Amino acid sequence: xxxxxxPLIALSDAMAEAVEKAGASxxxxxARRRMPASGIAYASDLVLTADxxxxxxxxxxxxLPDGSQRSASLAGRDSGNDLALLRLSEAGLSxxxxxxxxxxxxxxxxxxxxxxxxxxxxxxxxxSALGGPVRTGRGGLLEQYIRTDTxxxxxxxxxxxxxxxxxxxxxxxxxxxxxxxxxxxxxGLAWQVAEALRRHGRVRRGYLGIRSQPTALPAVxxxxxxxxxxxxxxxxxxxxGSPAMxxxxxxxxxxxxxxxxxxxxxxxxxxxxxxxxVGQSVxxxxxxGGQPVKIAVRIGERK
Amino acid sequence: MxxxxxxxxxGLPGALTDAAEEVVRRVQRSLVVLHNGRHGVGAGxxxxxxxxxxxxxxxxxxxxxxxxxxxxxxxxxxxxxxxxVATDEEIDLALLRIEQNGLxxxxxxxxxxxxxxxxxxxxxxxxxxxxxxTAGLISGLSKAQTRGTRGEVEIIRSDVRLAPGNSGGPLVxxxxxxxxxxxxxxxxxxxxxxxxxxxxxxxxxxxKG
Numbered sequence: 001x002x003x004x005x006x007p008l009i010a011l012s013d014a015m016a017e018a019v020e021k022a023g024a025s026x027x028x029x030x031a032r033r034r035m036p037a038s039g040i041a042y043a044s045d046l047v048l049t050a051d052x053x054x055x056x057x058x059x060x061x062x063x064l065p066d067g068s069q070r071s072a073s074l075a076g077r078d079s080g081n082d083l084a085l086l087r088l089s090e091a092g093l094s095x096x097x098x099x100x101x102x103x104x105x106x107x108x109x110x111x112x113x114x115x116x117x118x119x120x121x122x123x124x125x126x127x128s129a130l131g132g133p134v135r136t137g138r139g140g141l142l143e144q145y146i147r148t149d150t151x152x153x154x155x156x157x158x159x160x161x162x163x164x165x166x167x168x169x170x171x172x173x174x175x176x177x178x179x180x181x182x183x184x185x186x187x188g189l190a191w192q193v194a195e196a197l198r199r200h201g202r203v204r205r206g207y208l209g210i211r212s213q214p215t216a217l218p219a220v221x222x223x224x225x226x227x228x229x230x231x232x233x234x235x236x237x238x239x240x241g242s243p244a245m246x247x248x249x250x251x252x253x254x255x256x257x258x259x260x261x262x263x264x265x266x267x268x269x270x271x272x273x274x275x276x277x278v279g280q281s282v283x284x285x286x287x288x289g290g291q292p293v294k295i296a297v298r299i300g301e302r303k
Numbered sequence: 304m305x306x307x308x309x310x311x312x313x314g315l316p317g318a319l320t321d322a323a324e325e326v327v328r329r330v331q332r333s334l335v336v337l338h339n340g341r342h343g344v345g346a347g348x349x350x351x352x353x354x355x356x357x358x359x360x361x362x363x364x365x366x367x368x369x370x371x372x373x374x375x376x377x378x379x380x381x382x383x384x385x386x387x388v389a390t391d392e393e394i395d396l397a398l399l400r401i402e403q404n405g406l407x408x409x410x411x412x413x414x415x416x417x418x419x420x421x422x423x424x425x426x427x428x429x430x431x432x433x434x435x436x437t438a439g440l441i442s443g444l445s446k447a448q449t450r451g452t453r454g455e456v457e458i459i460r461s462d463v464r465l466a467p468g469n470s471g472g473p474l475v476x477x478x479x480x481x482x483x484x485x486x487x488x489x490x491x492x493x494x495x496x497x498x499x500x501x502x503x504x505x506x507x508x509x510x511k512g
Contacts, residue, residue: 007315008322012422012477015440019420110420110440121443122420123462151462151492153442 014164015124018110021166023120025096026112026159028063029086031056038113038159039086040171041093048194049158051077051084052138052175060086063117064093076197080140082175083190085197096160098187099167103127103146108164111148111172111182115155125150127169133267137178141270145183146170152182196276206273207302209242210235214265215254217287225256225285225292231264232256232287247284247297254287273299323424323438326479330426331434332378333409334472335360337385337399339370346427346472347375347399348481350506351408358406359510360399361502362471363486364390367397375401376433389509393451394497395486397471398509409473412480414498417441417459425463425485425494427472439463441482442493459483459496469494 025041029049037053039062047062054060057074064070075087103109107127114120125148132144148161152174161169161184170184177183196203212233222228233255238244255263258272259282277299284297333349337360345366350359360375367373367387376382385399421441429435443460461474465488474483474496483496 006322006477007318008326008422008477011319015422016418016420020418023419116445118445119443120419121460122440123442124422124440153493154490 011164015110018162018164018166019112019120019122022096022112022160022162022168023114024065024094026065026114026120027093028114028117029053029158030061030063031086036115036155037157038115038155040096040158040160040168042085042191042194043095043198044091044093045088046075046194046198047072047086047088047093048171048190049084049086050171050173050175051079051082052173053157054084054086062086062088063114065114065120067117076201078140078193078197078203079138080136081142081185081189081193081203082136082138082140082173083171083185083193083197085194096168097166098191099163099165099169102186102188103130103161103163103169103184105130109148109150109169110162110164111150111152111156111159112162113153113156113159113172115153121153121156123151123153123156133271136176138176141267141274142176142183142185143189143271143274144186145176146186147183150182156182192275203274204276204278205302206275206277207242207300208244208269208273208297209239209300210244210249210255211237212255212266212269217254217256221254221287221290224287224290227262229256229262229264233263233266233269243297243300247295249284249286249295249297250288252288255284256287256292257285259283273302322477326424326475326477327426327436329479330409330424330473330475332407334378334426334434336376336428336433337362337366337471338374338376338382339367340372342368342370344428344431344468345470346468346485348409348471348473348484349406350398351411352510357400357402357404358408359388359506360385360401361484361506362397362399363484364392364395364397366471367399368392373399375399377403377406389505391505393449393453394456394501394505396484396497396502396505398506409475410478410480411499411503412476412478412482414459414482414500417444417482417498419443422477423461423463423474423482425461425465425469425472425474427465427469427485429466429468431468437464439494447495457498457501459498461494461496462492463494465494
């Protein structure tokens with residue numbers, strides 16, 4: 001059987017290429033005692049890793065794919081999503097490339113890690129499920145996650161999940177779910193957090209100053225909205241001086257959308273407010289006396 | 304039992320399956336199951352020998368250790384006695400000899416050319432099932448400390464699922480050539496294999512002169 005004609009050899013070579021490509025952007029991160037971890041080069045001087053592996057803010061040591069060592073400091077952390085951004089004093093990393101398409105269930109996936117100076121390590125599997133939002137064991141709300149049947153070897157936390165072309169599908173961590181189950185933070189979300197950490201050193205979370213509970217929308221109210229939406233958020237309390245009060249929201253209003261995205265339960269609102277909305281004036285749609293009303297609200301920052 | 308006629312698989316998945324089937328069939332022909340009395344069962348690989356008289360079987364030292372009479376079960380079901388030629392406990396390898404001509408030796412790849420991420424298959428005798436196949440990839444290439452004079456030996460890490468009956472059996476690449484001898488499981492989920500170039504050097508040393 002000629003090699004070119006054997007698809008098994010072609011697949012094997014492609015996977016080795018993928019590991020080599022993504023491995024060039026996968027680093028060893030030493031920021032806690034005993035257990036090593038991995039990180040992904042996000043920019044030429046920035047490394048994204050899992051927050052739970054960063055137990056100190058200074059004296060963080062990185063080992064690059066070529067074996068050279070660098071020291072890094074903490075640029076910012078988002079404990080809720082278990083992500084931390086490290087900054088090198090000098091540039092020189094080759095940034096990882098995101099996959100062309102988001103992860104799909106059934107797709108071949110490889111988990112990479114650099115747990116030691118001996119070289120890159122890998123494990124093969126498939127994308128098993130996509131999920132979210134889910135409340136994390138770290139007090140956050142993870143908008144989306146990927147689950148795979150790859151083996152999370154020791155030291156893989158903070159490393160990339162890649163597709164068979166070497167594109168990054170997400171960042172692997174065993175620190176998000178209870179019981180140390182490995183999850184993958186999708187690359188879109190991970191990059192978004194990395195960008196926020198680069199700019200502000202933290203992820204700014206929006207704040208409205210309301211207490212709400214989900215409430216079913218009767219058919220007549222859905223008709224008034226002009227769309228099918230099974231539920232909204234009934235306002236049961238508004239904080240004094242809050243953005244919600246300044247915008248003129250009232251107890252009894254039913255919030256149905258924020259910035260054009262429907263709100264059907266409190267998690268929807270948390271997810272929407274997690275984006276880069278702080279300081280912006282965004283349209284809020286409420287049902288007041290059964291009729292839809294558009295109100296502009298300037299999103300505050302949760303402290 | 305009547306055989307249902309299977310229409311040939313089509314497309315890339317079908318081609319992959321066909322290729323894997325051919326690789327597995329070839330490797331299974333060079334696999335022997337080693338019975339070591341009450342000391343258990345392991346696997347072995349038929350290793351080529353230049354003079355063509357009889358055959359060598361390469362396996363793990365721990366598969367044949369403590370046994371008085373290790374018997375090799377061949378693919379055709381026959382069971383024949385083996386003779387111990389050489390052992391190297393430090394790298395857990397043993398070479399056996401059987402007086403049977405015409406057995407197909409395994410193809411052997413140069414494991415110094417291995418790359419992390421390459422597809423590998425393990426064929427052995429896990430779960431008491433001869434020739435069972437598990438698949439995965441090369442997880443890592445590293446070195447392990449040894450207790451003997453070498454001090455360290457190169458090892459292959461793979462994420463292939465192994466069971467005790469895989470010991471001494473082949474880890475092969477996508478062309479069906481042996482890249483390593485499956486030797487142990489660490490952490491419950493990582494397979495350790497002795498690279499074929501280390502095994503080849505052991506065989507050459509053992510059969511020299």
